[in-house]
Amino acid sequence: MTLTELRYIIALAQERHFGRAAERCFVSQPTLSIAVKKLEDELGVALFERSKNALQTTPVGDRIVEQAQRVLEESQRIKELAQEGRDQLKTPLRVGAIYTIGPYLFPHLIPRIRELAPDMPLYLEENFTEVLRGKLRRGELDAIVIAMPFEEADVLVRPLYDEPFVLLLPPEHPWSERDQIEPCELKTTRMLMLGEGHCFRDQVLEACPGVANRQESDALVTEGNSLETVRHMVASGLGASVVPRSAVLTNAPSPLVAVKQFTSPQPKRTLALAWRASFPRPKAIDVLIDSMRLCSVEGGSAE
Numbered sequence: 516m517t518l519t520e521l522r523y524i525i526a527l528a529q530e531r532h533f534g535r536a537a538e539r540c541f542v543s544q545p546t547l548s549i550a551v552k553k554l555e556d557e558l559g560v561a562l563f564e565r566s567k568n569a570l571q572t573t574p575v576g577d578r579i580v581e582q583a584q585r586v587l588e589e590s591q592r593i594k595e596l597a598q599e600g601r602d603q604l605k606t607p608l609r610v611g612a613i614y615t616i617g618p619y620l621f622p623h624l625i626p627r628i629r630e631l632a633p634d635m636p637l638y639l640e641e642n643f644t645e646v647l648r649g650k651l652r653r654g655e656l657d658a659i660v661i662a663m664p665f666e667e668a669d670v671l672v673r674p675l676y677d678e679p680f681v682l683l684l685p686p687e688h689p690w691s692e693r694d695q696i697e698p699c700e701l702k703t704t705r706m707l708m709l710g711e712g713h714c715f716r717d718q719v720l721e722a723c724p725g726v727a728n729r730q731e732s733d734a735l736v737t738e739g740n741s742l743e744t745v746r747h748m749v750a751s752g753l754g755a756s757v758v759p760r761s762a763v764l765t766n767a768p769s770p771l772v773a774v775k776q777f778t779s780p781q782p783k784r785t786l787a788l789a790w791r792a793s794f795p796r797p798k799a800i801d802v803l804i805d806s807m808r809l810c811s812v813e814g815g816s817a818e
């Protein structure tokens with residue numbers, strides 16, 4: 516059994532296709548197939564079910580692939596321990612964030628990280644929470660920025676700061692001259708929301724009961740695929756919308772959109788950083804945490 520063979524079965528389990536797995540591992544398909552069969556023969560069990568049109572892991576294969584991922588992470592840990600004095604802040608750091616955080620956090624986060632770790636390149640990705648969760652678990656991302664609550668086995672989660680929500684209104688809206696809005700009042704106006712699958716939609720429905728407790732089914736529009744799309748729909752006069760405060764601070768003020776604060780207690784979300792407990796670069800995580808806390812003044816209050 517070799518680490519290379521373990522990499523092959525991990526790639527095959529994720530791609531579920533010999534050709535794509537071989538391409539990902541930069542080897543020919545026969546080379547990968549022979550190596551996987553050799554490992555199965557050595558272990559005495561079938562790791563994959565093969566058919567003409569499908570390929571999937573067996574139950575024991577699932578467990579072995581999961582263990583193989585841990586072995587590869589630990590092997591990387593051994594290399595770093597062996598190279599005494601190696602700088603953990605020179606290797607690329609792969610960071611993911613949900614769609615409603617990334618576009619507003621990254622412009623502030625990147626300069627902060629550059630100040631604290633100028634030689635550490637960043638790979639950045641935006642995606643849904645569940646996609647980021649899977650990539651973190653599989654080692655495709657090193658850390659992810661998400662909103663609480665978030666739980667995952669063998670993953671550490673550090674709440675960092677609270678971010679309040681604000682209300683976007685078309686300029687001609689009856690509330691446009693008011694300083695503050697009560698969350699419960701949202702049930703009386705037409706609301707624009709992100710579509711299903713966006714965790715921010717669920718956060719708004721939970722934090723602003725007025726959005727969920729409405730009588731008219733046509734008063735809640737859920738066609739926005741991004742907060743920026745929703746912002747444009749508000750500007751067009753289609754309705755109002757709730758957004759995180761960072762989405763307002765990052766963009767230049769627009770005469771087509773009025774921004775209103777909510778009355779206390781303000782609806783909010785808690786942003787957090789999650790990373791695998793086995794991740795072998797704690798200094799990089801510390802830099803990421805420190806940088807995010809520095810950014811908290813842009814969108815919320817530090818924990």
